[in-house]
Amino acid sequence: MEGVAMNDDVVPDARGCEELRLIRAFLRLRDPGRRRRILELAEQLVEEVGSAATGAAVPAHHPSSQLETPPGPAE
Numbered sequence: 001m002e003g004v005a006m007n008d009d010v011v012p013d014a015r016g017c018e019e020l021r022l023i024r025a026f027l028r029l030r031d032p033g034r035r036r037r038i039l040e041l042a043e044q045l046v047e048e049v050g051s052a053a054t055g056a057a058v059p060a061h062h063p064s065s066q067l068e069t070p071p072g073p074a075e
């Protein structure tokens with residue numbers, strides 16, 4: 001593939017494709033129980049990654065975690 005240069009747009013495009021695939025698959029689910037399970041799994045994965053990275057004290061599924069978004073890292 002001559003003349004094709006890699007650039008920073010490749011990663012955001014790949015991420016956008018993943019996001020669209022996830023949304024389309026989710027919207028095809030008609031069973032509310034399955035939709036809820038997908039949401040729970042996604043939240044659990046985020047919690048596992050976040051807990052490992054930051055040592056979070058309150059699990060994401062805890063009711064108090066729904067009150068506000070925790071602050072991001074200091075800039």
